Amino acid sequence: SQQGEEDPQALSIQEGENATMNCSYKTSINNLQWYRQNSGRGLVHLILIRSNEREKHSGRLRVTLDTSKKSSSLLITASRAADTASYFCATDAQNNNDMRFGAGTRLTVKP
Amino acid sequence: NAGVTQTPKFQVLKTGQSMTLQCAQDMNHEYMSWYRQDPGMGLRLIHYSVGAGITDQGEVPNGYNVSRSTTEDFPLRLLSAAPSQTSVYFCASRHRDNSYEKLFFGSGTQLSVL
Numbered sequence: 294s295q296q297g298e299e300d301p302q303a304l305s306i307q308e309g310e311n312a313t314m315n316c317s318y319k320t321s322i323n324n325l326q327w328y329r330q331n332s333g334r335g336l337v338h339l340i341l342i343r344s345n346e347r348e349k350h351s352g353r354l355r356v357t358l359d360t361s362k363k364s365s366s367l368l369i370t371a372s373r374a375a376d377t378a379s380y381f382c383a384t385d386a387q388n389n390n391d392m393r394f395g396a397g398t399r400l401t402v403k404p
Numbered sequence: 405n406a407g408v409t410q411t412p413k414f415q416v417l418k419t420g421q422s423m424t425l426q427c428a429q430d431m432n433h434e435y436m437s438w439y440r441q442d443p444g445m446g447l448r449l450i451h452y453s454v455g456a457g458i459t460d461q462g463e464v465p466n467g468y469n470v471s472r473s474t475t476e477d478f479p480l481r482l483l484s485a486a487p488s489q490t491s492v493y494f495c496a497s498r499h500r501d502n503s504y505e506k507l508f509f510g511s512g513t514q515l516s517v518l
Contacts, residue, residue, distance in 0.1 A: 383507075
């Protein structure tokens, strides 16, 4: 079964607004990663947060991790039309080498 | 560097046909994997490899075979294609055999099985 589940499935906002996407997972993890996928393209890595970290920033991206609730959130601040894409969280199980992805959140940023 | 290269980009098969999806990376990554992406399902792991000669099953391995004879190449074989295998397939790679590294993805192969 899939490890991560994103919420919401779809999100539509105006340019300049902030976008928040959530991810829940089921088992203990080493780290959690967020990826972006433009329509018809492969996934591109955005940010990784380790299990002993609670928050991480990269440019307009802010990721939080709550291991007690088995959840993470991705915040994109001051969104742009170019941020329109699908966003996926990916997790590993501590004893496995594989990475499992959620179903993704489709973000639409209207100009 | 080309990164992760997948061929072909598009393929149409008839039920029962066989084919091989090619994946090659030029980053000397030990870890390689295959995912399939279906609408509303996200990416599901088919098979992965932590090095030449080593492969393991992922979440949805049935109907697919893999081998890893070299570090660079990780082909995915469909022995007898079924309509349920219609999907977009992504190959990905990273350094090392643990998950503290980001995955690099190919651009995908869109497969239709009629």
